Amino acid sequence: MIQYRYQGSGFADWRAALEQYTREQLLDMFFQLLRIRRVEESIESRYHEDEMKTPIHLVIGQEASCVGVCGVLTRNDLVYCGHRTHGVYLAKGGDLKAMMSECYCRANGCAGSKGGSMHLLDKNVGMAGASAIVAGIVPIATGAALTAKMRDETWVSVVFFGDAATEEGAMWESLNFAALKRLPVIYICENNYFSVYSPLSNRQPAAVDIFKKAESFGLNSHVVDGTNVLAVREAMTTAIGRARSGEGPSFIETRAYRWRGHGGTGDDSASGYRDPDEVTLWQQYCPVELFSTFLTENKILDASRRQAMETHIDGEISAAFEFAINSAMPTERDLYAHVYSD
Amino acid sequence: MPWADALIESQSPRLTPPLKGRALSYIDALNEALMLALDLDPNVFILGQGVNDPSAMFGVTRQLEQRFGSQRVFDTPLSEEGLTGICVGAAMTGLRPVYCHNRPDFLLLAFNQMVNHASKVHYMDNGQTNVPLVMWAAIGRGWGSGSQHSQAIQGLLLTVPGLKIVMPSTPYDAKGLMLAAIADNNPVLIFEHRWLMKQTGIVPGGIYNVPIGQGIYRRRGDDITIVGSSHTLQLAMQAVDSIRHSYRQQCISADIIDLRTIKPLDKEMILASVRKTGRVLIVDTGWAMGGVCAEIGCLIAENCPGSLRFPVRRIGLPDVPTPAGYTLEQFYYPTAEKIAAVVIEMCA
Numbered sequence: 001m002i003q004y005r006y007q008g009s010g011f012a013d014w015r016a017a018l019e020q021y022t023r024e025q026l027l028d029m030f031f032q033l034l035r036i037r038r039v040e041e042s043i044e045s046r047y048h049e050d051e052m053k054t055p056i057h058l059v060i061g062q063e064a065s066c067v068g069v070c071g072v073l074t075r076n077d078l079v080y081c082g083h084r085t086h087g088v089y090l091a092k093g094g095d096l097k098a099m100m101s102e103c104y105c106r107a108n109g110c111a112g113s114k115g116g117s118m119h120l121l122d123k124n125v126g127m128a129g130a131s132a133i134v135a136g137i138v139p140i141a142t143g144a145a146l147t148a149k150m151r152d153e154t155w156v157s158v159v160f161f162g163d164a165a166t167e168e169g170a171m172w173e174s175l176n177f178a179a180l181k182r183l184p185v186i187y188i189c190e191n192n193y194f195s196v197y198s199p200l201s202n203r204q205p206a207a208v209d210i211f212k213k214a215e216s217f218g219l220n221s222h223v224v225d226g227t228n229v230l231a232v233r234e235a236m237t238t239a240i241g242r243a244r245s246g247e248g249p250s251f252i253e254t255r256a257y258r259w260r261g262h263g264g265t266g267d268d269s270a271s272g273y274r275d276p277d278e279v280t281l282w283q284q285y286c287p288v289e290l291f292s293t294f295l296t297e298n299k300i301l302d303a304s305r306r307q308a309m310e311t312h313i314d315g316e317i318s319a320a321f322e323f324a325i326n327s328a329m330p331t332e333r334d335l336y337a338h339v340y341s342d
Numbered sequence: 343m344p345w346a347d348a349l350i351e352s353q354s355p356r357l358t359p360p361l362k363g364r365a366l367s368y369i370d371a372l373n374e375a376l377m378l379a380l381d382l383d384p385n386v387f388i389l390g391q392g393v394n395d396p397s398a399m400f401g402v403t404r405q406l407e408q409r410f411g412s413q414r415v416f417d418t419p420l421s422e423e424g425l426t427g428i429c430v431g432a433a434m435t436g437l438r439p440v441y442c443h444n445r446p447d448f449l450l451l452a453f454n455q456m457v458n459h460a461s462k463v464h465y466m467d468n469g470q471t472n473v474p475l476v477m478w479a480a481i482g483r484g485w486g487s488g489s490q491h492s493q494a495i496q497g498l499l500l501t502v503p504g505l506k507i508v509m510p511s512t513p514y515d516a517k518g519l520m521l522a523a524i525a526d527n528n529p530v531l532i533f534e535h536r537w538l539m540k541q542t543g544i545v546p547g548g549i550y551n552v553p554i555g556q557g558i559y560r561r562r563g564d565d566i567t568i569v570g571s572s573h574t575l576q577l578a579m580q581a582v583d584s585i586r587h588s589y590r591q592q593c594i595s596a597d598i599i600d601l602r603t604i605k606p607l608d609k610e611m612i613l614a615s616v617r618k619t620g621r622v623l624i625v626d627t628g629w630a631m632g633g634v635c636a637e638i639g640c641l642i643a644e645n646c647p648g649s650l651r652f653p654v655r656r657i658g659l660p661d662v663p664t665p666a667g668y669t670l671e672q673f674y675y676p677t678a679e680k681i682a683a684v685v686i687e688m689c690a
Contacts, residue, residue, distance in 0.1 A: 133454060136458060140427050142427070146428060150432075169421075170421075170427060173424025339464075340528050341472035
């Protein structure tokens with residue numbers, strides 16, 4: 001039985017919005033979507049080799065959320081996320097080679113093999129932290145916004161989490177405090193309808209939308225089509241404007257579907273927790289291909305431009321795998337480094 | 343970084359507290375430490391339920407809001423986990439929060455952030471981020487505080503890598519350890535004890551540092567080593583003094599080690615003393631099982647079993663929740679008399 005259906009309206013109504021962006025911005029949005037998809041597919045295709053000994057959580061089907069959000073951020077804005085890190089890390093500008101080295105548990109991984117796939121970070125570009133405890137990162141991102149406010153900084157704190165994080169107490173403790181202190185923080189709830197195998201219907205009453213709950217805490221709150229990069233970007237533009245001008249926190253619920261299982265490779269819907277037809281249905285609303293078609297129809301993208309992007313990304317991915325595989329392993333001494341800070 | 347200069351100037355690793363000088367109450371010593379820290383470094387801020395209320399954390403945070411403003415000293419919602427995470431995020435981005443709680447029992451609500459996040463961020467980031475966070479709480483005892491308002495939970499946290507835990511026993515140490523904790527670039531837990539707060543002692547003005555991770559001898563002697571911290575260490579000193587008084591002929595002399603910090607432990611100081619005396623009694627305000635007493639007992643068993651002339655003894659709390667009534671408490675808590683009896687038995 002199909003439980004969760006696409007509720008958006010595709011790109012039909014977004015033709016006018018194109019005028020807000022330069023051609024380069026639109027092509028960059030597409031490039032980011034395509035790059036994240038191809039990186040995820042490449043990890044998936046080599047995971048069976050059992051050399052990337054790290055639990056992966058692929059973002060395939062949900063790419064528009066992180067690309068739409070990070071597109072309006074500067075390098076100085078700080079981004080935090082949960083365990084599904086790959087898309088956010090890449091969209092914020094995280095180094096692909098260091099990410100692959102981390103997946104291969106190498107000494108030069110972005111966290112020196114101490115974080116793994118669930119804890120990618122790149123401080124140089126503001127990819128500031130990730131937690132594998134659901135909602136664990138939400139108060140931390142809120143605390144970063146407290147720093148921004150107390151020091152009168154211009155940067156904004158943004159945090160990504162899933163629908164299940166809104167079942168944790170720390171989530172609401174954070175929203176309450178952010179609204180109380182009017183902190184420059186933006187909460188991105190990537191609602192993909194599942195927490196591991198548990199559907200949203202087992203966890204939350206159907207009659208209350210997640211973004212409505214956040215609104216009741218005093219946040220500027222919206223729901224958007226999480227497969228549409230332009231819809232996400234529009235909501236984010238409003239939110240960042242509010243944050244930068246001292247109008248306080250915002251909450252954006254993006255609805256998209258997890259094409260793969262919670263962790264690992266492939267679609268696991270045959271195990272019975274969701275209808276395989278539901279996955280097929282959602283695949284008609286591919287964040288990458290629908291945007292590609294839309295840009296092509298509007299003469300922004302053409303086949304040769306796309307091919308050039310594909311070739312560039314393929315080369316980048318091959319180089320990153322080669323870099324990671326040929327990188328040195330950490331030593332026993334590294335195990336004991338950084339338990340305490342000097 | 344104002345901290346580095348101020349503290350290097352005052353470095354005195356094995357400083358014996360002065361015997362002469364200005365007397366200050368335990369609470370005023372803590373209050374002065376917070377005043378100095380707020381004054382020295384604009385990144386320091388103080389938060390906690392009631393830090394600006396009339397009781398002001400037993401007086402520890404008195405006048406801080408008036409002097410430094412409500413941006414830097416503020417009351418909080420009752421959201422221990424959320425606020426601890428907020429402190430972690432603030433610390434990761436350059437602030438130095440001091441989060442105050444009336445009782446350690448409330449920290450149990452914040453374990454996710456303390457154990458899964460604060461203590462591990464620096465390691466998981468491979469050293470890229472640090473968490474200069476202070477969590478402060480005062481252990482209660484007596485007057486019906488009972489099972490949920492008098493727990494000494496340091497033993498539960500001893501096993502968590504990345505945390506530091508200090509437990510002062512004098513006004514001098516309370517101030518110096520608070521300043522050291524705020525200056526430290528790691529999460530530091532400070533467990534005070536309510537019953538120490540009535541003390542007065544010699545406390546120098548200005549900034550000084552009691553080094554984290556180092557113990558201090560409170561007494562020197564040859565017959566037995568007594569090791570512990572906080573209020574129970576004070577009880578042990580009273581016990582030894584009473585033995586000297588009552589059993590002069592026996593001439594029991596003790597090495598009394600005040601740990602000051604229980605994580606990381608000053609292992610060398612403990613082992614050197616036990617190798618000399620051959621007898622060791624470990625005392626703690628918390629449960630004996632699996633806590634500070636157990637860890638130090640194991641340290642000795644692993645490192646100098648041949649030096650022991652008498653089996654290791656420990657005095658902590660029995661494996662029982664804290665009773666509320668004084669009628670049961672009398673059987674529950676260590677006292678100077680109970681400690682003295684064990685010392686006499688060990689040295690007989």
